[in-house]
Amino acid sequence: MAQYARGSAVAVIRLRNPPVNALSLAVLQTLEDGLKKADADPSVKAVMICGENGKFSAGADIRGFSSPKRLGGALGPIVSLIESSEKPVVAAIEGVALGGGLEVALGCHYRIAHVKARMGLPEVTIGLLPGAEGTQRLPRLIGVPAALDMITTGKHIPATEALKLGLVDEIVEENTIEAAIRLANKVIGQPLGPRRLSLKPVPKVPNMEAFLDEALVKVKRQARGCLAPELCFQAVRAATQSPFAEGVRRERELFQVLLSSGQAQALQYAFFAERAVRRWATPSGASWSSAAPQPVRRAAVIGLGTMGQGIVTSLVKANIPLVALEQDLENLNKGRKAVMLLLQREAMKMEGGAQILDFHNPAHLQFTVDFDLLRDVDLVIEAVFENMALKKEIFHKLSKICKPGALLCTNTSALNIDEIASATNRPQQVIGTHFFSPAHVMRLLEIIYGRHTSPTAIATAMQLAKALKKVGVVVGNCFGFVGNRMMFPYVQQAVFLLEEGSRPEAVDQVLEDFGFKIGPFRMSDLAGLDVGWRSRKDQGLTGPSLPAGTPARQRHGQRYSPLPDLLCEQGRFGQKTARGWYLYEKAGGRTATPDPWLHNFLSQYRDTHGIQTRFIDQEEILERCLFSLINEGFAILAEGIASGPEHLDVIYINGYGWPEHRGGPMFYASTVGLPRVLAKLQKYSEAHPDVPGLRPSAFLKKLVAVGNPPLKEWMSYLSQQSSKL
Numbered sequence: 001m002a003q004y005a006r007g008s009a010v011a012v013i014r015l016r017n018p019p020v021n022a023l024s025l026a027v028l029q030t031l032e033d034g035l036k037k038a039d040a041d042p043s044v045k046a047v048m049i050c051g052e053n054g055k056f057s058a059g060a061d062i063r064g065f066s067s068p069k070r071l072g073g074a075l076g077p078i079v080s081l082i083e084s085s086e087k088p089v090v091a092a093i094e095g096v097a098l099g100g101g102l103e104v105a106l107g108c109h110y111r112i113a114h115v116k117a118r119m120g121l122p123e124v125t126i127g128l129l130p131g132a133e134g135t136q137r138l139p140r141l142i143g144v145p146a147a148l149d150m151i152t153t154g155k156h157i158p159a160t161e162a163l164k165l166g167l168v169d170e171i172v173e174e175n176t177i178e179a180a181i182r183l184a185n186k187v188i189g190q191p192l193g194p195r196r197l198s199l200k201p202v203p204k205v206p207n208m209e210a211f212l213d214e215a216l217v218k219v220k221r222q223a224r225g226c227l228a229p230e231l232c233f234q235a236v237r238a239a240t241q242s243p244f245a246e247g248v249r250r251e252r253e254l255f256q257v258l259l260s261s262g263q264a265q266a267l268q269y270a271f272f273a274e275r276a277v278r279r280w281a282t283p284s285g286a287s288w289s290s291a292a293p294q295p296v297r298r299a300a301v302i303g304l305g306t307m308g309q310g311i312v313t314s315l316v317k318a319n320i321p322l323v324a325l326e327q328d329l330e331n332l333n334k335g336r337k338a339v340m341l342l343l344q345r346e347a348m349k350m351e352g353g354a355q356i357l358d359f360h361n362p363a364h365l366q367f368t369v370d371f372d373l374l375r376d377v378d379l380v381i382e383a384v385f386e387n388m389a390l391k392k393e394i395f396h397k398l399s400k401i402c403k404p405g406a407l408l409c410t411n412t413s414a415l416n417i418d419e420i421a422s423a424t425n426r427p428q429q430v431i432g433t434h435f436f437s438p439a440h441v442m443r444l445l446e447i448i449y450g451r452h453t454s455p456t457a458i459a460t461a462m463q464l465a466k467a468l469k470k471v472g473v474v475v476g477n478c479f480g481f482v483g484n485r486m487m488f489p490y491v492q493q494a495v496f497l498l499e500e501g502s503r504p505e506a507v508d509q510v511l512e513d514f515g516f517k518i519g520p521f522r523m524s525d526l527a528g529l530d531v532g533w534r535s536r537k538d539q540g541l542t543g544p545s546l547p548a549g550t551p552a553r554q555r556h557g558q559r560y561s562p563l564p565d566l567l568c569e570q571g572r573f574g575q576k577t578a579r580g581w582y583l584y585e586k587a588g589g590r591t592a593t594p595d596p597w598l599h600n601f602l603s604q605y606r607d608t609h610g611i612q613t614r615f616i617d618q619e620e621i622l623e624r625c626l627f628s629l630i631n632e633g634f635a636i637l638a639e640g641i642a643s644g645p646e647h648l649d650v651i652y653i654n655g656y657g658w659p660e661h662r663g664g665p666m667f668y669a670s671t672v673g674l675p676r677v678l679a680k681l682q683k684y685s686e687a688h689p690d691v692p693g694l695r696p697s698a699f700l701k702k703l704v705a706v707g708n709p710p711l712k713e714w715m716s717y718l719s720q721q722s723s724k725l
């Protein structure tokens with residue numbers, strides 16, 4: 001709701017809808033009532049609009065976009081009403097003014113902001129555009145280039161930048177409300193025409209059309225199939241071509257297109273999914289609501305390879321003092337140099353970075369080879385090589401050295417947390433923290449609890465994720481956990497498709513067109529083919545431990561492709577060796593070129609194994625890769641490894657480059673329709689009976705049998721029916 005109060009000559013309208021004063025229909029109604037009351041009251045000479053609890057408003061209530069009584073066109077007319085008021089209206093911006101919240105402020109005649117406030121039009125990130133006339137007012141106020149940047153990226157800007165852009169008239173360090181009332185009193189009686197943005201012309205840019213054409217190319221390139229950035233662009237372009245009223249009409253049309261697009265629903269689902277996974281729970285009943293985190297005043301990272309370097313950088317950025325440990329001086333110096341370089345780059349990106357990132361002070365970041373320095377840390381993150389024996393040795397040592405309360409985390413992408421914990425005298429304090437590379441950039445932190453991990457340990461790891469500005473997702477312990485376990489069948493299908501007749505570039509193209517940042521073969525080349533090779537050798541799937549006489553394309557009675565092993569045997573490890581599934585300009589090069597050698601190698605391979613090369617169309621590539629990944633997701637849910645489909649989706653969006661506008665794999669499955677996913681899996685499974693990843697999961701079959709319920713109801717079928725699966 002909005003609260004109306006009149007004191008002296010200035011009426012105060014306070015937006016009130018905790019926690020972020022989202023603009024629901026009820027809030028809009030009371031805002032409109034307040035404006036009309038102020039207008040009708042002759043003793044009121046000016047109006048001040050602010051938000052409750054130090055936040056102006058986070059914009060339209062996102063849940064309202066999917067409700068039957070849609071928010072759609074409700075806000076624009078109210079913004080117009082504010083602007084047309086004959087009494088000056090001042091916005092007092094504290095905390096955040098985002099989306100519709102900022103559009104309300106743009107309707108006001110004056111804007112005053114607290115120095116710590118943030119502003120933005122993030123509608124694009126939830127698949128929409130600023131549909132309350134924001135695409136028409138903002139370019140008039142701050143110019144087309146700056147407005148286009150804010151509207152097409154959705155970025156939040158600090159008040160200091162808003163002042164420089166002319167988005168706000170003044171910033172204050174003290175009480176914003178009092179300053180806004182002072183300003184309102186001061187401007188009573190002054191002409192309002194020049195303050196009405198709808199009456200202003202859009203400032204000219206030399207070669208406007210050329211500028212816009214270039215901007216459009218950039219917007220499209222960055223959108224990777226997402227509709228909203230381009231439609232945001234079109235709305236701003238309309239502001240440069242048409243009078244205000246016509247621009248508003250165009251904005252409304254484009255808004256409706258986005259509102260009814262599946263993409264907006266997917267992005268809004270993703271927004272709430274990210275927040276839902278914070279409320280973690282385990283099958284044993286531990287949960288976020290009852291577990292409290294332990295404070296982490298000092299941490300340690302063991303191992304300064306690529307992952308360790310990124311983790312150290314993340315901790316420094318989060319201002320957590322730490323000890324970085326390596327096994328010997330040579331590795332320590334190498335690691336230190338790399339970390340310092342990363343930190344310098346990060347500091348350059350931050351405003352006042354060098355002061356904020358105090359990484360030259362040993363009290364904040366200490367490099368050592370001495371395990372004894374880990375005695376009083378609150379949390380250790382082990383980030384050594386993916387080797388069970390090595391990790392167990394380290395954890396055994398840690399449990400002897402670290403203080404009793406210290407949390408012991410292992411950065412692993414697949415290894416058994418319980419086995420690692422068994423090497424310690426405190427398995428309740430051992431937890432998996434699976435960072436994604438580069439660890440100081442990627443948002444995902446998969447948090448894996450073992451059989452004995454305590455709720456406090458989970459809560460502490462989640463708190464750490466928050467401090468590192470990452471999205472923590474709590475999952476159970478199984479080989480590959482959630483993300484990699486779903487990735488295995490996906491990559492396996494991609495390789496099988498090569499055996500049957502496809503090429504890496506064809507498979508990658510289909511998945512990149514779908515919206516993945518990078519296809520499976522480019523991804524393998526980037527990560528290094530040797531990583532998987534080592535793991536397969538450890539599992540006895542290839543290498544010297546493979547029993548003599550094992551068929552080349554079969555393991556344990558299932559189809560197996562030795563193609564990646566054969567490439568590794570040729571020294572083709574991907575980017576690092578300039579050759580993998582592609583050819584690169586040099587070792588460490590980034591530009592992937594299709595490799596005639598590989599094409600020839602694939603033909604010979606097919607001949608050797610008597611495989612008839614066939615043409616594989618895009619639909620089959622997409623369905624076999626994606627549906628096998630989704631199928632594994634259903635198995636994971638049925639086993640209780642993750643507590644809901646949102647967890648899987650958040651993991652895929654934030655750790656695996658899944659296109660957010662498709663809402664994550666499980667949401668995508670719900671949009672395709674589970675009966676179709678099942679039918680396709682059945683078809684492919686019949687064609688490839690020796691591939692378990694294509695065999696439909698019992699849970700998927702169950703959901704289809706009960707009538708394809710909406711995603712939010714899936715888990716209820718599991719709890720009622722799991723015994724029958």
Ligand SMILES: CC/C=C\C/C=C/C(=O)SCCNC(=O)CCNC(=O)[C@H](O)C(C)(C)COP(=O)(O)OP(=O)(O)OC[C@H]1O[C@@H](n2cnc3c(N)ncnc32)[C@H](O)[C@@H]1OP(=O)(O)O
Pocket residue numbers: 019020022058059060061062063071072073074075076096098099100101122123126128129130131132272275276
């Ligand atoms: C009718 C109008 C036509 C069109 C134009 C207008 C369109 C819009 O305005 S669309 C909305 C644009 N605004 C946003 O996209 C902002 C979204 N929110 C955020 O970015 C963040 O929540 C925040 C920066 C405002 C606060 O971040 P933080 O402090 O980390 O808190 P949370 O993110 O956990 O949020 C707390 C709580 O509030 C819920 N929430 C936040 N914003 C909205 C919103 N706009 N509508 C509905 N609910 C919102 C959020 O989900 C959290 O609740 P839960 O934990 O229960 O999910």
